[in-house]
Amino acid sequence: MPLSFVRNFAAFGWLMLAAAIAPAVMAQERPLTPEQQQKQRAANAECFSCHSAEGLKAPPKEGLDLRKLRGLLQHPETFYQSDHQKLLCTKCHNEGYDEHPHAADARESTSTCTDCHSKKATLIEAQFEKSVHAELADKITCPTCHNPHLMRIADKQSDPARIVAQDNRVCLGCHDSDEQFAKFAPEKKTRPPIDDIHAWLPNTRLHWKAVRCVECHTPEVAAGEMLSHQILAKDKAEKDCLTCHSASSALKTRLYRHLVKEEQQRLGFANSVILATSYVPGATRHPLLDTLVLGAFAAMLLGLLAHGLGRFLTRGRRSKEAQQHDADDGKNGEHHG
Amino acid sequence: MAEREYLVALWIRIWHWTNAALIVTLGVTGLSVHFADPALPLVNFALAVRIHNTAGVLLIGAYLFFVIANIVTGNWWQFVPKPPGILQRIIKQAMWYGIGVFRGEPHPHEPSKEEHFNALQAVTYWSVMYLLLPVILVSGLIYLYPEFAPDTLFGFDGLLPVALTHYLAAVALLLFLLSHIYLGTTGKTVGQMFKMMITGWHEH
Numbered sequence: 001m002p003l004s005f006v007r008n009f010a011a012f013g014w015l016m017l018a019a020a021i022a023p024a025v026m027a028q029e030r031p032l033t034p035e036q037q038q039k040q041r042a043a044n045a046e047c048f049s050c051h052s053a054e055g056l057k058a059p060p061k062e063g064l065d066l067r068k069l070r071g072l073l074q075h076p077e078t079f080y081q082s083d084h085q086k087l088l089c090t091k092c093h094n095e096g097y098d099e100h101p102h103a104a105d106a107r108e109s110t111s112t113c114t115d116c117h118s119k120k121a122t123l124i125e126a127q128f129e130k131s132v133h134a135e136l137a138d139k140i141t142c143p144t145c146h147n148p149h150l151m152r153i154a155d156k157q158s159d160p161a162r163i164v165a166q167d168n169r170v171c172l173g174c175h176d177s178d179e180q181f182a183k184f185a186p187e188k189k190t191r192p193p194i195d196d197i198h199a200w201l202p203n204t205r206l207h208w209k210a211v212r213c214v215e216c217h218t219p220e221v222a223a224g225e226m227l228s229h230q231i232l233a234k235d236k237a238e239k240d241c242l243t244c245h246s247a248s249s250a251l252k253t254r255l256y257r258h259l260v261k262e263e264q265q266r267l268g269f270a271n272s273v274i275l276a277t278s279y280v281p282g283a284t285r286h287p288l289l290d291t292l293v294l295g296a297f298a299a300m301l302l303g304l305l306a307h308g309l310g311r312f313l314t315r316g317r318r319s320k321e322a323q324q325h326d327a328d329d330g331k332n333g334e335h336h337g
Numbered sequence: 338m339a340e341r342e343y344l345v346a347l348w349i350r351i352w353h354w355t356n357a358a359l360i361v362t363l364g365v366t367g368l369s370v371h372f373a374d375p376a377l378p379l380v381n382f383a384l385a386v387r388i389h390n391t392a393g394v395l396l397i398g399a400y401l402f403f404v405i406a407n408i409v410t411g412n413w414w415q416f417v418p419k420p421p422g423i424l425q426r427i428i429k430q431a432m433w434y435g436i437g438v439f440r441g442e443p444h445p446h447e448p449s450k451e452e453h454f455n456a457l458q459a460v461t462y463w464s465v466m467y468l469l470l471p472v473i474l475v476s477g478l479i480y481l482y483p484e485f486a487p488d489t490l491f492g493f494d495g496l497l498p499v500a501l502t503h504y505l506a507a508v509a510l511l512l513f514l515l516s517h518i519y520l521g522t523t524g525k526t527v528g529q530m531f532k533m534m535i536t537g538w539h540e541h
Contacts, residue, residue: 240375245372269493278494279494283372290371300515304519310439
């Protein structure tokens with residue numbers, strides 16, 4: 001019996017077991033035991049032995065179509081940090097992938113997102129139908145934006161900068177590339193230069209490093225709800241700076257929604273959880289300091305007003321003194337003259 | 338003594354009012370951005386940011402002009418309080434603002450070609466122009482190019498100390514501005530000193 005068959009059989013057995021326990025594991029977000037993880041990684045290593053940069057460099061088998069393989073590479077380290085990190089490759093790439101060469105129709109039988117995420121998909125589909133992307137429904141599917149080998153859901157990440165980088169890469173991947181844009185856009189539609197259409201937004205590129213496109217390009221949802229998949233076109237997108245740049249910043253219910261429970265008003269700053277990564281004028285203020293500043297302005301104005309009033313009330317004395325002074329000057333002038 | 342004396346050169350007056358207009362613009366837009374709140378009808382946020390950034394760069398230009406022109410013309414000497422008795426003259430001037438002005442006592446210092454400023458003015462103007470304003474301009478410049486600020490500092494965004502320095506120094510400058518405008522009315526008549534800053538002529 002060839003060794004690879006035994007391995008594949010073992011992997012298949014493990015797959016069946018994993019499929020049976022996966023929902024329970026996912027529901028409880030329980031990490032894999034070291035033993036389970038070792039088995040899963042050993043099974044996936046079979047796939048990565050070809051489908052990785054290392055595999056391409058030193059193919060484990062002769063006669064592989066390396067040009068084709070180049071387009072089918074994955075990054076194991078990234079995969080093991082993604083949402084699907086606990087899964088076997090064969091969870092989705094199932095029928096026809098047990099042997100190599102893979103079956104000709106293997107790709108067609110690859111699982112889709114809705115096979116596992118059916119409940120979420122129903123909700124998302126309703127939002128997507130109202131999205132600016134709805135007319136491209138035949139070209140845009142979940143993995144167009146959500147690469148299942150890479151993505152990590154925001155509430156599992158603690159660094160907002162990484163969430164932003166991950167999510168904006170998705171949008172800008174098409175909207176900042178003529179080549180990618182043309183793959184999905186309707187014919188004759190040319191890509192509007194992304195900087196030009198955001199010219200109204202001060203520090204545009206800085207914003208894209210600090211917040212996600214979807215902060216403005218999705219409708220508001222309740223704090224506990226999933227961010228909407230209804231991507232808004234520019235006429236409906238958020239354009240009011242104060243939505244984020246104010247003490248009651250919407251960033252608390254958007255990018256920082258998962259961190260906001262850690263808010264501790266550190267050193268007296270409002271929205272200190274946002275301040276940990278971004279100084280947001282208008283939002284990350286120090287209420288006590290601002291009160292002292294306003295108090296200083298008030299004290300200065302009152303002081304000057306009182307001084308002015310004092311001068312006004314003593315103006316009679318002043319003009320008398322001035323006349324006297326002028327008269328003295330006059331006398332002195334005569335004297336010196 | 339002549340009735341009137343030409344004291345303030347044209348370049349100083351042009352610079353002074355340019356500087357004043359820019360600082361008022363920066364103050365209004367800066368406060369609009371800092372105290373941004375949907376309930377407060379201040380300058381529109383995006384517009385305020387743009388105006389503030391543009392006026393800020395212009396202020397840097399105006400400041401460089403001020404420093405260079407001061408060196409070239411020798412006017413910088415006016416900002417240096419001259420001994421002896423600097424402290425006594427500062428106290429005397431402050432006492433006049435606090436008490437003497439109400440009693441109708443004459444100004445303790447009469448502006449002249451050699452000495453435009455009284456000792457208190459010289460010390461204050463020197464501090465504002467050569468200490469406070471550079472702090473505001475440099476912090477503002479880093480604020481404009483935040484990639485030069487540290488990434489993080491003590492668990493906060495590294496821009497925080499820059500932003501706080503900019504904010505508090507600007508508040509100090511605006512407090513100075515209020516007192517400067519008010520004290521401008523303490524000449525022989527309320528308008529005397531304003532007139533001098535427009536025409537250049539000091540009326541004795």
